[in-house]
Amino acid sequence: MGYKLIRYSVKDTGLEENRALVTKVFETLDETAPQNVRYLVLELDDGEFVHVVGEGNDTSALTGLAAFEAFTQKPCGSALDAGQAIACQNHRQLPCA
Template identity: 35%
Template structure:
């Protein structure tokens, strides 16, 4: 299971809209319960920075690729961002209560 961490900063006036769009993605994931993904998103205390952590099963297609809510989130992401998203691959070293099987 590979991990992807994405960080970015929104414009202050776009941060609440971005949070709403992220919440829509999680509402869809909770409604459809797709296999092969563990996903978390955080809004940092500066109120404009976001961190997304996705752990994807290597043997299954990425369910976000078929997500209408994720497509809506991505649609004007560049326009909402003051600092563009920076995706970085990662390898899980350990976790407690977050990435349990």
């Protein structure tokens, strides 16, 4: 499974809205429990968010969720970086490639 790493910055005025949108995505993931989705979101203390997404072959398991679509339609911040990644080492977070 390959992973995507997305990093973006959110202004103070958008932090609560971004947190709420992310929470809705995770609530929906908990309800639907797609087996091929690995998803981690980190909020840094400077207003940056880091998403690590692993989707397997079926990207619609995440991107097809209404909550995820709502999240992507309400940009609360500005993108800093995005790219492909592999899990080369970790401890009980993500399965290694």
